[in-house]
Amino acid sequence: MVLVAAGQLSSTSSLSTNLKQVLKLITKAVNLNAKVLFLPEASDYIAKNAAHSLKIARPMETSVFVTGIQSRLKELHSQGKALDVVVGIHEPAWKSPDDPHKRVKNLLIYINSTGNITREYQKIHLFDINIPQGPILQESNSVEPGNQVVAPFDTPIGKLGLGICYDIRFPELAVKLRDMGAEILTYPSAFTVKTGAAHWHLLGRARAIDSQSYVIMPGQKGVHDVSIEDDDASDPTKVVKCQAVNANEQKRISYGHSIIIDPWGTVVAEASDINLNNDEPEIIVADIDLDNVKKIRRDMPLKDHRRREIFNN
Numbered sequence: 648m649v650l651v652a653a654g655q656l657s658s659t660s661s662l663s664t665n666l667k668q669v670l671k672l673i674t675k676a677v678n679l680n681a682k683v684l685f686l687p688e689a690s691d692y693i694a695k696n697a698a699h700s701l702k703i704a705r706p707m708e709t710s711v712f713v714t715g716i717q718s719r720l721k722e723l724h725s726q727g728k729a730l731d732v733v734v735g736i737h738e739p740a741w742k743s744p745d746d747p748h749k750r751v752k753n754l755l756i757y758i759n760s761t762g763n764i765t766r767e768y769q770k771i772h773l774f775d776i777n778i779p780q781g782p783i784l785q786e787s788n789s790v791e792p793g794n795q796v797v798a799p800f801d802t803p804i805g806k807l808g809l810g811i812c813y814d815i816r817f818p819e820l821a822v823k824l825r826d827m828g829a830e831i832l833t834y835p836s837a838f839t840v841k842t843g844a845a846h847w848h849l850l851g852r853a854r855a856i857d858s859q860s861y862v863i864m865p866g867q868k869g870v871h872d873v874s875i876e877d878d879d880a881s882d883p884t885k886v887v888k889c890q891a892v893n894a895n896e897q898k899r900i901s902y903g904h905s906i907i908i909d910p911w912g913t914v915v916a917e918a919s920d921i922n923l924n925n926d927e928p929e930i931i932v933a934d935i936d937l938d939n940v941k942k943i944r945r946d947m948p949l950k951d952h953r954r955r956e957i958f959n960n
């Protein structure tokens with residue numbers, strides 16, 4: 648059995664502020680002796696709108712957020728403390744500054760315990776929705792969709808398959824990853840409060856049951872401060888207030904409730920609900936037992952029972 652951790656935070660639009668929160672979570676995970684820490688979608692920043700996102704996105708190599716995590720992991724490794732980190736970030740998708748339709752990539756990266764980025768997944772399904780009395784979001788305005796499933800790969804906790812947030816609503820991705828060998832799936836998220844309250848636990852449990860895999864769902868939580876950003880012009884760690892945002896944009900709020908689910912569909916760990924008086928980042932941990940995955944798949948062999956000739960999958 649190996650211990651896994653999922654972190655929950657409320658990212659702002661300042662990469663350096665978010666890095667500080669994540670470094671706290673890394674320390675907590677290491678102290679608990681977890682082997683991999685999973686962090687939410689868009690941990691590097693939550694922007695107030697599409698234009699703001701294009702302005703603050705940075706290539707990984709120059710992102711204070713990504714390089715800060717890499718150097719901390721390297722430093723810990725040299726002290727004999729090995730932790731891998733899976734984290735949601737953005738990167739510019741444009742190749743030239745005169746690209747007429749600039750978009751970012753919504754990415755999940757795997758950083759190993761020596762600080763190297765070994766995998767990168769680009770979110771396939773984009774959240775373009777309009778729910779009466781609920782959120783209206785058009786992710787494709789500013790985000791370029793990914794087109795590739797990343798083959799599940801070995802990690803200290805087992806073979807891992809990658810998805811991001813809204814991808815969790817598409818069971819075909821979970822089943823495909825399981826067919827390709829995944830034992831653990833992750834969907835780092837920034838769920839809305841309305842859809843989260845209605846669907847979050849159900850979706851996670853359903854994907855765990857469909858794929859007979861562990862499902863790790865770190866989520867953004869609470870009100871995002873999108874009124875600050877890093878002052879790149881001078882000290883990259885100096886945070887400045889940026890222009891006023893309208894009331895709607897200021898109220899971007901995420902559901903929290905990070906969860907870890909076992910391959911039988913049981914929620915084995917859960918972080919807290921939104922609490923406007925406490926936005927401290929927190930982690931949850933759970934044991935990953937790959938024998939349990941094997942046993943559940945042996946006792947109910949869904950993979951062998953698939954009628955691929957009927958469903959063309």
Ligand SMILES: O=C(O)CNC(=O)[C@H](CS)NC(=O)CCC(=O)C(=O)O
Nearest residue numbers: 689774784786812813837838839842
């Ligand atoms: O890129 C960013 O800055 C952060 N990305 C997000 O917050 C994304 C796209 S708007 N959110 C979701 O996919 C929520 C899905 C959801 O809530 C549901 O499926 O119900």
